Amino acid sequence: MSHFFTSESVTEGHPDKVCDRISDSILDAILAQDKNAHVACETTVTTDCVNVMGEISSNADIDIEGIVREAVRYIGYDSDSYGFNCDTCKVFINIDQQSSDIAMGVNNSYELKDGENDIKNKIGAGDQGMMFGYACDETSELMPLSASLAHKLAKRLTKVRKDGVLNYLRPDGKTQVTVEYDNGVVKRIDTIVVSTQHDENVYLKSLREDIIEYVIRPIISKNLLDDKTKIFVNPTGRFVIGGPQGDSGLTGRKIIVDTYGGVARHGGGAFSGKDPTKVDRSAAYYARYIAKNIVRADLAKKCEVQLAYAIGVAKPVSIMIDTFNTSDYSEEKLVEAVNKVFDCRPSAIIKELDLLNTTYAPLSSYGHMGREDLPVLWEKTDKAEQLLAALNK
Numbered sequence: 001m002s003h004f005f006t007s008e009s010v011t012e013g014h015p016d017k018v019c020d021r022i023s024d025s026i027l028d029a030i031l032a033q034d035k036n037a038h039v040a041c042e043t044t045v046t047t048d049c050v051n052v053m054g055e056i057s058s059n060a061d062i063d064i065e066g067i068v069r070e071a072v073r074y075i076g077y078d079s080d081s082y083g084f085n086c087d088t089c090k091v092f093i094n095i096d097q098q099s100s101d102i103a104m105g106v107n108n109s110y111e112l113k114d115g116e117n118d119i120k121n122k123i124g125a126g127d128q129g130m131m132f133g134y135a136c137d138e139t140s141e142l143m144p145l146s147a148s149l150a151h152k153l154a155k156r157l158t159k160v161r162k163d164g165v166l167n168y169l170r171p172d173g174k175t176q177v178t179v180e181y182d183n184g185v186v187k188r189i190d191t192i193v194v195s196t197q198h199d200e201n202v203y204l205k206s207l208r209e210d211i212i213e214y215v216i217r218p219i220i221s222k223n224l225l226d227d228k229t230k231i232f233v234n235p236t237g238r239f240v241i242g243g244p245q246g247d248s249g250l251t252g253r254k255i256i257v258d259t260y261g262g263v264a265r266h267g268g269g270a271f272s273g274k275d276p277t278k279v280d281r282s283a284a285y286y287a288r289y290i291a292k293n294i295v296r297a298d299l300a301k302k303c304e305v306q307l308a309y310a311i312g313v314a315k316p317v318s319i320m321i322d323t324f325n326t327s328d329y330s331e332e333k334l335v336e337a338v339n340k341v342f343d344c345r346p347s348a349i350i351k352e353l354d355l356l357n358t359t360y361a362p363l364s365s366y367g368h369m370g371r372e373d374l375p376v377l378w379e380k381t382d383k384a385e386q387l388l389a390a391l392n393k
Contacts, residue, residue, distance in 0.1 A: 013171020
């Protein structure tokens with residue numbers, strides 16, 4: 001039985017990703033000076049304008065405007081001809097302190113107030129909510145194939161632009177991949193879509209040929225393509241106006257791109273601009289860590305993990321595991337093993353994944369999961385043997 005699934009990615013020049021990069025760059029600068037900072041920084045962009053807002057409690061002394069301009073420069077918006085210029089755009093800053101009502105639950109958890117003096121109980125969850133992690137055996141990094149390929153195409157699109165291979169490209173771009181499955185197994189690539197901002201003087205025919213040659217062919221295996229595979233490059237026929245000039249942007253508006261391309265569920269919380277006491281971010285990373293170790297241990301072919309929290313409480317209120325009938329173990333047994341091997345309290349997560357020393361700006365584009373190209377600890381599979389041992393006790 002065949003079915004199709006589609007995932008998309010966007011480049012770092014997409015207006016929403018411009019915002020994510022700015023927010024995470026500000027977070028990185030604050031954490032470099034103050035590991036105890038509480039940061040919830042959001043950004044909006046539109047034509048010739050950046051607005052930074054949010055709640056930040058920190059002793060760090062940083063140049064927010066300078067960080068904004070450098071982040072935009074890194075992406076490549078450094079000329080008026082691109083419709084957005086890091087040197088001349090207006091920057092507005094509207095920052096307040098974190099609510100004291102939230103801070104009192106984050107800094108001293110419910111458990112600590114209740115007499116449980118374990119230091120790992122110190123930090124309470126920064127908000128209520130549920131976070132999901134996912135892994136599957138479709139790719140070497142244990143990510144869904146559609147999401148993995150969409151991200152790789154987007155990264156390649158940026159690389160050929162920045163390396164000057166296709167110097168008529170501009171920073172904004174989107175990719176999309178549709179995979180056909182046969183009885184749950186990858187069969188072929190049905191459709192590839194690449195839309196990229198470009199100089200107004202390039203011909204569509206030349207752009208299409210170049211994108212196929214320099215972007216698609218180096219990424220997509222020939223074994224996945226056939227004579228029925230459809231390839232669309234800039235299907236509207238023109239993409240000159242892009243980035244913040246073409247559309248407004250907002251931090252956290254690409255949460256499906258940031259995670260699993262729609263294959264897994266999502267709790268709804270965004271990542272960028274948030275310090276790791278916010279379980280929207282840290283627990284989502286940890287749920288990925290758990291799911292990936294389960295699949296790497298061959299305990300399931302695919303696995304979804306849900307962690308749920310109450311604000312100010314360290315221990316999760318629930319842990320759910322769904323292996324979609326691909327495991328020889330019951331999900332109850334897997335949860336028991338996870339509880340033995342993984343500590344899902346925020347303090348423990350932050351320490352184990354070294355989240356106060358993680359650089360977040362590089363994660364702001366091309367996905368936060370499956371990033372084996374970056375030194376992020378939630379992509380390690382060092383707990384696979386421990387999980388097996390816990391199940392066999």
